[in-house]
Amino acid sequence: WQKMGKAGLFKIGIAQMYGGNGGGYIDLLKAGESFVRNGYNLGLALSWLYQQIIAHYIIRIFGTREQQSQYLIAAAAGKITLSFAVSEPGRGSHPKQLATTAQKQGNLYILNGEKTYLTNGPIAGIFIVIAITDDKTPQKRFTAFIVPRTTEGVTVTQPVAMNFLKPSPHGGIKLENCRVGKKSVLGKEGNAWRDMVVPMGEIEDVVMMGPLLGGAAAQLSLLIAAIREHSSEPDIMLQSELGALHALLQAMRIIAYEAAGRLDRNNASPVPLMITFSRTATEFHERISQITDRLEITGSYEYTYLHRDIESMVALKKGLMQIRQKKIGSALLKA
Known part of the structure; x- marks a missing residue:
């Protein structure tokens, strides 16, 4: 955590006037994607991005000038944890x-x-x-x-x-x-639920698409490396399945970047994209699981570690998205 601070990771999303590098939700999402793609760790990315979201949204938007100076400067330097x-x-x-x-x-x-x-x-x-x-x-x-x-x-x-x-x-x-x-x-006073808690949930769901993207990309690369190591014969069916995984990954990236862009522009709800991303991520996870099970590929430690964490996050997000879907469906029936 301290090394991340020295590396300047806590500066992302915090304004330059407070010692940060600036940037918005799209920058946080892309940083999370790269972090997990190269570091294979969803948990650390979660803690780091959650800190940045609190700084970028909660304190930047709602803090007084005094509060912003006191906490954003310290957060950008990695001296406090929120x-x-x-x-x-x-x-x-x-x-x-x-x-x-x-x-x-x-x-x-x-x-x-x-x-x-x-x-x-x-x-x-x-x-x-x-x-x-x-x-x-x-x-x-x-x-x-x-x-x-x-x-x-x-x-x-x-x-x-x-x-x-x-x-x-x-x-x-x-x-x-x-x-x-x-x-x-x-x-x-009295407005925290509407102003902070509800938007914070949407912001967290969107920004955390980044680590899931990075994890899925890392999984696919590790799987391809394992297949090359264990098989010398080309398998047409397997090639098709890998192509489908690649397409799903690209679709997830397009959806995620647009969702983060909507947050930055504040011009449209990201909820439809959040639901679509969750469904696409679930399909990616199920497909890659089927391939590893069928080929009986154990995979590296990094792959196993990522697979477990992605499975947990996908299951959690799926439940949350079902609640959002239900609210939309209820509103449609009442309209």
Whole structure:
């Protein structure tokens, strides 16, 4: 992580005035693609890009000039690690179920609750905590707070055990009468769910297409190398299957780049492209799995490692996309 900072990887997506190299979502996506294509590690790419998304979207868009200067400069230099705290134990991330509160007392807010499954949670120095600030309205109102790890009342819980996407650390925090001032409020009070949480989900899904692209490209290259090593006879059927995999990979890249472009231009919803990418990635994964199973190719350590992590990510994204598809279908029937 520290070496990545020295290499300047944390500068991508952060404005030059704060010590970054600039760039938008397309640059983050392409960087993630190259990172996994050459490094064979989805987990590290996930942790790195999640940090960059928080800096590029949450702090850049909603932070005050003082907050931007304080946190973006440090983030670009790799001196702080950020974590976005939404999900809660036994409650998930559905707004109706969340219970972490921030009660206003004079010039202070008193935070109480617990957050879990936080990407980079165990190593984060700064948490962006989403808490309820008004539960009297028909819909709960949420506000985002910048909460340093060292704040009194913050306890970092044990890391969540995960057998995939290593070494990306996931963990949680407990907030017990945690006091923060008005300057810790990020964005407009009461609007965090609409302004941050919902868009953040779409942004994360789009930018993480990059690592999946890089992983799929690396898998295909490793598979071709293994086939060359184990077989000297040309197989027409196999050639056709490899051609199909290559075509799927190119289609995934076109979809991903356009989705990231839409985020940067802010001129169209990326959701249709997100759904299509997920379906195409699923087909790619299923096809390449069938080939390796049929040919009984064990593959290298890198291939096996990538295959496991891609399988986990594809399954997770598939579930999320099914929810999005259902919402679209419901809206179509009501129209």
